[in-house]
Amino acid sequence: MKGAKGMKYILMMTGTKAQFDWYAKWSKQDLQANFAFMHAFNKELKDSGVFVAAEGLAFPDEAKVVRAGSHGEPITDGVFPESKEFLAGYWIIDVEGPEQAYKIAARASAAPGPGGKRGSMPIEVRQIMSGAPKEMP
Amino acid sequence: MRAQSSDIPIEHLLRELAPQVVGAVTRRFHDFAAAEDAVQEALLAAALQWPQEGVPDNPRGWLIQVAVRRMTDYLRSEEARRRRETAVAEEAHQLAEAVDAENDSDQDDTLTLLFMCCHPALTPPSAIALTLRAVGGLTTAEIAKAFLVPEATMAQRISRAKASIKASGVPFRLPTSEERAQRLRAVLHVLYLIFNEGYTSSGGPTLQRLELSREGIRLARSLHTLLPDDAEVAGLLALMLLTDARRAARADPDGELIPLTKQDRTLWDKTEIPEGIALLTTALSKGSIGVYQLQAAVAAVHDEAARAEDTDWPQILALYELLKRMSDNPMVMLNHAIAAAMVHGPSKGLELLRALDSDTRIASHHRLDAVRAHLLEMAGDHQAAITHYRLAAVRTTSIPERNYLMTQAARLSQGTTRPDPMIPRTDQ
Numbered sequence: 001m002k003g004a005k006g007m008k009y010i011l012m013m014t015g016t017k018a019q020f021d022w023y024a025k026w027s028k029q030d031l032q033a034n035f036a037f038m039h040a041f042n043k044e045l046k047d048s049g050v051f052v053a054a055e056g057l058a059f060p061d062e063a064k065v066v067r068a069g070s071h072g073e074p075i076t077d078g079v080f081p082e083s084k085e086f087l088a089g090y091w092i093i094d095v096e097g098p099e100q101a102y103k104i105a106a107r108a109s110a111a112p113g114p115g116g117k118r119g120s121m122p123i124e125v126r127q128i129m130s131g132a133p134k135e136m137p
Numbered sequence: 138m139r140a141q142s143s144d145i146p147i148e149h150l151l152r153e154l155a156p157q158v159v160g161a162v163t164r165r166f167h168d169f170a171a172a173e174d175a176v177q178e179a180l181l182a183a184a185l186q187w188p189q190e191g192v193p194d195n196p197r198g199w200l201i202q203v204a205v206r207r208m209t210d211y212l213r214s215e216e217a218r219r220r221r222e223t224a225v226a227e228e229a230h231q232l233a234e235a236v237d238a239e240n241d242s243d244q245d246d247t248l249t250l251l252f253m254c255c256h257p258a259l260t261p262p263s264a265i266a267l268t269l270r271a272v273g274g275l276t277t278a279e280i281a282k283a284f285l286v287p288e289a290t291m292a293q294r295i296s297r298a299k300a301s302i303k304a305s306g307v308p309f310r311l312p313t314s315e316e317r318a319q320r321l322r323a324v325l326h327v328l329y330l331i332f333n334e335g336y337t338s339s340g341g342p343t344l345q346r347l348e349l350s351r352e353g354i355r356l357a358r359s360l361h362t363l364l365p366d367d368a369e370v371a372g373l374l375a376l377m378l379l380t381d382a383r384r385a386a387r388a389d390p391d392g393e394l395i396p397l398t399k400q401d402r403t404l405w406d407k408t409e410i411p412e413g414i415a416l417l418t419t420a421l422s423k424g425s426i427g428v429y430q431l432q433a434a435v436a437a438v439h440d441e442a443a444r445a446e447d448t449d450w451p452q453i454l455a456l457y458e459l460l461k462r463m464s465d466n467p468m469v470m471l472n473h474a475i476a477a478a479m480v481h482g483p484s485k486g487l488e489l490l491r492a493l494d495s496d497t498r499i500a501s502h503h504r505l506d507a508v509r510a511h512l513l514e515m516a517g518d519h520q521a522a523i524t525h526y527r528l529a530a531v532r533t534t535s536i537p538e539r540n541y542l543m544t545q546a547a548r549l550s551q552g553t554t555r556p557d558p559m560i561p562r563t564d565q
Contacts, residue, residue, distance in 0.1 A: 024527055028547040035540050059531040059539075117369040 008052060009101040011091045013110060015120065018082040030114045037111050043115040045093065050104070052092040060086040081103055092128065101125050147187050150161050150196060151180050153356070155274025158200045160246020162208060165310050170209055170299035172204070173271050179203035180274060212304040247272065248363045249311050250354075254298075255324040258305040262297050264327045265334070270295055283335070283349050324428065325373050332377045336384070350381055361416075363423065367467065371420035372430030378413035379436035382406040394541040398445035418556035431460045435472075467499035471508055483505045483515035503532035507542060522550045 012036060015023070026034070045051035064076040091108070095101050105123040113119040155176065164171040179200045193199040255270040266284075269275045275283075281291035312320040323412035335349025357374040364370050386400035417433045435456050442448040457473035460466075470493055478486025490509050499505050526546035530539045 024530065024543060024546070024549060025550070026543075027551055031540070031544055031547050036391060037392065056536050058534055061531045112523050 002136060006094070007097055007101075008094050008130045010097070010128055011093065011101070011105045012124040012126070012127050013088045013090065013108065014085050014124060015088050015121070016083050016085055017080060020061075020088070024059075026114055030116070031038065031110045033116055037050055040093075041111070045091065045104070050093045050095050050100075052094050054089070054091040054094070056089040063101060098125075098127070114127060146494075147184065147192060148190065151183055151200075151300065152274035154200055154306070155180060156247040156250050156272045157538055158204055159271050160250050161201055162204050163250070164246065165205075166208055166212070166440055167309065169309060170303055172208060173299065173521075174203040175207035175211065175555065176200070178207050179271065181219070183277065204335050206494040210495075227273060227426040238360060245311065247359065250311060250361065251324050252312055253302060253309065254301075255327040256302060256305065256307055256324045257320070258301055258307070259298050261327065261330055263294055264323075264459060265331055266291060266294050267302075267354070268327055269331065269352060273356060275352065277349070324360070325369060328353055328360065328430070329373060332381075336380060344544060350377075353377060354381060366423070367432075368420040368423040368425045368431050369417045369427040372433050374416040375413040375420065375476050376429050376433035376436055378409040378416070379433055379440050382409035382413065382440060388537065393505070394537045396541075398437065402443065405440065413437065413440075426459070426463075427465050430454050431463070448479075454480045467493060467496050467502075468499075468504070471497075471499065471504060473510055474512070478512050478515065483512045487516065488514045501532065502541075503538070506532060510542075510545065519549050 022122045042051070042054060045054075051122045060080075063080070067075050067077070069075045084091075091104075093101060093104060095104070102125060107124045109121050109123045111121065147337060150321050157177065159169075159173050159176045162176060163169045166172055182203055183196070185201060187193070187196075251268065251272050255264045256269050259267065268282055269280045269283075270277065277292050278288050280295075281370070284291065311317075332353025335353060335387060339563045349472070354374070354377045357370070357377055361367075361370050382405050383397075383400060384406040385406070386395065386402065388394055413433065414437050417430060417437055419564040420430050435453055437454070438449050438453050452478040454473070457476050460469045461473055470489070474486045474489035474493075477489055487509070490505065490512065490537065493505055498539050506525045506529035510522045513519075513522035513525060523546045526542050526549070530542035530546065533539050533542065
């Protein structure tokens with residue numbers, strides 16, 4: 001399928017370990033408002049034809065950072081400070097240009113927080129390497 | 138020739154014919170892997186051509202003819218390479234006619250194929266993929282979509298599965314009577330996994346992936362047609378129907394999970410429940426009780442309760458006592474603990490759960506935490522319940538489940554007096 005719009009972006013939702021713990025303690029109403037917002041947001045992306053993919057990640061409690069040891073064996077590190085940032089989830093969208101990607105990211109950032117207040121969580125926006133290779137001079 | 142009514146949707150017709158054609162071509166050429174590929178191509182060709190040109194008078198013969206042509210092309214190129222002795226000299230259409238004429242063995246072929254695709258030499262994911270393709274007639278793209286992986290990944294999984302079958306040297310024939318029981322268990326397990334993956338969806342954002350459940354039911358139904366006297370086959374089909382009956386009530390429009398006790402029971406399927414109960418009743422009367430019949434019986438007890446509070450928990454407890462004796466499955470012990478709590482109170486259930494803490498198969502599984510949280514809540518220990526709801530939320534890989542578990546923890550920390558009577562699925 002031909003990418004209808006042309007430029008692909010990934011919108012990454014991140015949070016510190018402390019923020020994940022905070023999120024898990026929201027009230028029932030606040031959580032439900034947040035879930036409902038995400039359902040509506042995803043549906044909107046699909047309906048407007050920009051949605052490519054989206055995934056939510058498991059909470060980072062069991063997250064590990066892996067490096068190869070001297071014999072290539074996995075060395076895992078899993079004790080992190082509260083301030084460490086983790087990916088919570090991402091969307092991949094196919095849009096006309098960066099401005100449209102920023103607009104959509106701002107919508108995600110505004111997901112409601114405690115008390116129904118509009119949020120402003122940081123969303124990292126990066127272009128995905130998806131251009132066709134061209135002959136180099 | 139089997140008459141095919143023209144109003145059957147083409148897709149259904151193709152799925153129905155797929156295992157017969159794979160079986161016929163495999164038996165002729167003694168090469169399951171290549172025959173299965175050839176039939177896939179024939180199915181794809183049919184899916185493109187039939188809607189335009191109409192369904193041929195003999196759809197099965199048409200598919201065999203195309204598959205045999207592909208097969209002979211393939212063998213010719215193989216022979217050019219390996220100078221292998223094959224039937225390539227024959228004209229493809231003569232061959233096809235001969236293959237098509239061997240009609241009596243259709244049913245055996247489907248069964249043989251099912252045994253082959255669910256061979257214990259394969260890992261469950263491989264067996265599932267291969268079964269869906271060769272027996273279910275699904276395309277690689279459809280299977281990949283159902284399991285949320287790229288098509289190339291699924292194609293690789295299927296060709297590795299076929300390579301393992303080739304390497305293990307399983308002949309294309311029904312298993313011997315000595316190995317039959319064990320091989321049938323493997324088949325039932327694969328069909329159960331297909332259904333269950335569709336019903337509970339172990340990962341990702343959607344709670345139910347309908348097409349897999351439907352396919353699981355369809356395959357179980359055709360197995361039941363092939364082996365009508367096998368009580369466990371009937372039990373598995375009954376279990377699927379009695380579980381699937383609750384599908385429409387399991388999630389709200391956003392896909393958020395609704396526990397059994399809070400489901401709108403008027404949404405339960407009014408045709409699947411009686412069909413499942415009838416199947417189960419007949420199966421139980423044969424006197425060879427097995428784990429699928431018992432699980433179906435648990436599902437039937439839930440389905441027969443007009444309201445959650447009418448559930449006959451002593452009967453469910455008795456069924457789990459039997460199941461525990463028949464299988465060493467930690468999920469059964471978990472469900473047994475819930476039933477015990479419902480009959481004898483939460484402390485009895487919590488005591489039974491402690492035995493599972495040292496069972497590595499389930500000790501860090503989110504369901505253990507979820508059930509413990511629920512029983513702790515029943516026992517009035519809200520702080521501990523919150524801890525375990527949150528632990529379960531951290532451990533699950535399903536977003537609807539995580540949302541549900543976080544909401545439970547939130548409800549308790551707000552000190553809502555009216556408890557959500559969450560009964561974790563006891564029938565899975």
